[in-house]
Amino acid sequence: MDSVVEAPVLAVLADPTRARIIQLIRDAEGGRAMVSRLAEQLGLRQPTVSHHMAALHAEGLVVREPEGRRVWYSISPDEADRVTALLGAPALAAEEPDWDRVVDDLAARYHGVFSRETIARYLTDSRDLLAARGPAPLLASRSAAFTTARLDDLHSLEQPAGTPSVLFVCVQNAGRSQLAAGILRQLAGDQVIVRTAGSAPAAEVRSVIVTALDEIGVTLGGEFPKPLTDEAVRAADIVVTMGCGDACPIYPGRRYLDWDLADPVGQPMSVIRAIRDDIYRRVRTLLEELVGTPGP
Amino acid sequence: MDSVVEAPVLAVLADPTRARIIQLIRDAEGGRAMVSRLAEQLGLRQPTVSHHMAALHAEGLVVREPEGRRVWYSISPDEADRVTALLGAPALAAEEPDWDRVVDDLAARYHGVFSRETIARYLTDSRDLLAARGPAPLLASRSAAFTTARLDDLHSLEQPAGTPSVLFVCVQNAGRSQLAAGILRQLAGDQVIVRTAGSAPAAEVRSVIVTALDEIGVTLGGEFPKPLTDEAVRAADIVVTMGCGDACPIYPGRRYLDWDLADPVGQPMSVIRAIRDDIYRRVRTLLEELVGTPGP
Known part of the structure; x- marks a missing residue:
């Protein structure tokens, strides 16, 4: 990445109204919104919001999706990571991980080697260890990866591979x-x-x-x-x-x-x-x- | 991450002077700067810069490092990734990768399997393929990883592992x-x-x-x-x-x-x-x- 290229995006989001618009779109149902609804949420006139949308669209931060005579706006997928870095992760984007499903998958992987109970115990313990110091990023996938490393280590104690x-x-x-x-x-x-x-x-x-x-x-x-x-x-x-x-x-x-x-x-x-x-x-x-x- | 917690950082950097201060510190030699030098670069009075520094310090964006009667400021390591996301990567942070060294390391790994020449050829080709569409993130490490996958595939064609x-x-x-x-x-x-x-x-x-x-x-x-x-x-x-x-x-x-x-x-x-x-x-x-x- 090049700081010269990135500068305009920062400038656009330094405008609090535009930053708020991006946040509203990002958190809207389906990740998209119309000018009329945004104007309502912001307490602004529609032409004012349309003006902001034109600037955000010109900078490539939002994409337009026409539907009949109306237009939906959503965050450009190419900018989604930057928007997350700027605004923090969306409040409700990630579902609570399905821990039972994770155990099922690892039980399939270790079939004949470790029981479902052993896997579930190690997964819970690994999750608790990773989350011990507060909110942990990518908790489910890291807990599973930590668990597989630990189970592989246990297995190697019983059957050293050399x-x-x-x-x-x-x-x-x-x-x-x-x-x-x-x-x-x-x-x-x-x-x-x-x-x-x-x-x-x-x-x-x-x-x-x-x-x-x-x-x-x-x-x-x-x-x-x-x-x-x-x-x-x-x-x-x-x-x-x-x-x-x-x-x-x-x-x-x-x-x-x-x-x-x-x-x-x-x-x-x-x-x-x-x-x-x-x-x-x-x-x-x-x-x-x-x-x-x-x-x- | 929680959007409620992240909001203050965005607010602080929405102030163009503070965003510029962060950029100046980040790009300074050794990644640290003093108020006197920042004031000079910004064309502002020292008390004005000190006021901004206090706000940035209160938000946890910068850390203080006293040295005698002077104080160095640097970006808080905990916020370095966010600052990069906001400002783009620093212009001169990463050195040009040492491609010969990468070849040496892979030659050690594939000693007796592939020649240095073959490895160098695959590494150059992998780099060119990954960079074909413009600046590519983590180019050196990904080129090396791509190369090892390709060499492992080649090797498996000669000696199928089953x-x-x-x-x-x-x-x-x-x-x-x-x-x-x-x-x-x-x-x-x-x-x-x-x-x-x-x-x-x-x-x-x-x-x-x-x-x-x-x-x-x-x-x-x-x-x-x-x-x-x-x-x-x-x-x-x-x-x-x-x-x-x-x-x-x-x-x-x-x-x-x-x-x-x-x-x-x-x-x-x-x-x-x-x-x-x-x-x-x-x-x-x-x-x-x-x-x-x-x-x-």
């Missing part, structure tokens, strides 16, 4: 551990199982971390901050702690490494890049020890 | 194919290899699709829209087309299915949910045929 596994643990699971995990996945592919956790997980991986990874071609994938759980530690061959040493339970038979790294929180991009490259070198050495991957 | 693979193709690779792929990954775990493509890929998966998936506990993961490539079709056992039938090359030995589904583009959430659930039933039936997964 693939080495590494668990990276930092405080927020939003910076150092995500950098390390992304880099190891990039270098190792499916030769190593990679997990992450935090002793006090944040709500979201910071966008500066996503950028720092992208600069070296590494994707965050669908990763998100999550707390440390018992089976994650038990399933790991190597546990790498970064600034959270004491929070990590010690089990025999695992190798523990403590990496002394600066905390990227609140640092400018240049420092974050230096931390990333420090982590890169350590991950590369670790991988060479694990699977003997040669240097470039 | 895992069935399904390729979902729609027009934009941003709606129907992503819904189908997310649901199949959720239900099948690693029993099926799942790929997606579009005949005219969009820049980004729409947030309504992320929401529709989240409601049923399915994560999008790191998926992104990408074009149809030859090896994706060749590596697939089953190719499911959705609204793009003619764009897909036909190879012998593959099974082709054409699913007649409504296009979710521009539809309200209720219609998108109905499309999602239609796809869900089809995916479930397909999976039962493939691996005999039992119903719940």
Whole structure:
């Protein structure tokens, strides 16, 4: 994205009436509204609202949908994400997740491996853990993903696959551990199982971390901050702690490494890049020890 | 996120001076600035700028960092993503990706499988394909991820692993194919290899699709829209087309299915949910045929 291109959208929404119109359309039934109804809601004359609509339409923020002699306006799908960022998520857009359905789907996936009861218990526990610090984004899908990682770890304890596994643990699971995990996945592919956790997980991986990874071609994938759980530690061959040493339970038979790294929180991009490259070198050495991957 | 909580941030930034202050701080060296420098840049008196800073600080948009008798201001890390959404990405935040380094890393990953030259060729081609329609978000990491998927497909043609693979193709690779792929990954775990493509890929998966998936506990993961490539079709056992039938090359030995589904583009959430659930039933039936997964 380019800040020069984006500027007009900001300018249009800096007008409180236009920002309110966008909000009303977005929250209207079916996500669309007519000028007559908007005028009523705003207490403005129809020609005034039509004037605002023309400006919003010219900026590409709304799309027109004629129906006979009337015209519906809705948010341009291309701008929906920006509108959400500006106005916050719509109050009633997302339905309450259907948790039973999630359990059914995971029960199909783990048929013959885990019972429906075990899956339901882990899903509830994972949801509670992710929501423990307040409203959590994408709670249902992340709870399900957290559950599958935990069940896979449990399964690997019973039937070890022989693939080495590494668990990276930092405080927020939003910076150092995500950098390390992304880099190891990039270098190792499916030769190593990679997990992450935090002793006090944040709500979201910071966008500066996503950028720092992208600069070296590494994707965050669908990763998100999550707390440390018992089976994650038990399933790991190597546990790498970064600034959270004491929070990590010690089990025999695992190798523990403590990496002394600066905390990227609140640092400018240049420092974050230096931390990333420090982590890169350590991950590369670790991988060479694990699977003997040669240097470039 | 809650629109009631978010409203004050929007209100603060609707003030053009405050929006400009945020932009100046964000683009300053090290991402921080002092009142004296801001006053100079804005052509305002220091007490006026201090007044604005107090408001921005009260709203949590900026953090203070005292240094002796002076105070640095920077964007609150918690608000960085919102500020980016409002102002667009910073002009110089991301460095040009180090493409050679990306090739080195993938060469380490595919050591003994693909040569550095082959990897470099696929990476360049993947980057060109993703950037063909203009500036592409997260270009380096997505090019690398696209490359690894393509190389894995190539490898599977030489050494079939026995895992069935399904390729979902729609027009934009941003709606129907992503819904189908997310649901199949959720239900099948690693029993099926799942790929997606579009005949005219969009820049980004729409947030309504992320929401529709989240409601049923399915994560999008790191998926992104990408074009149809030859090896994706060749590596697939089953190719499911959705609204793009003619764009897909036909190879012998593959099974082709054409699913007649409504296009979710521009539809309200209720219609998108109905499309999602239609796809869900089809995916479930397909999976039962493939691996005999039992119903719940």
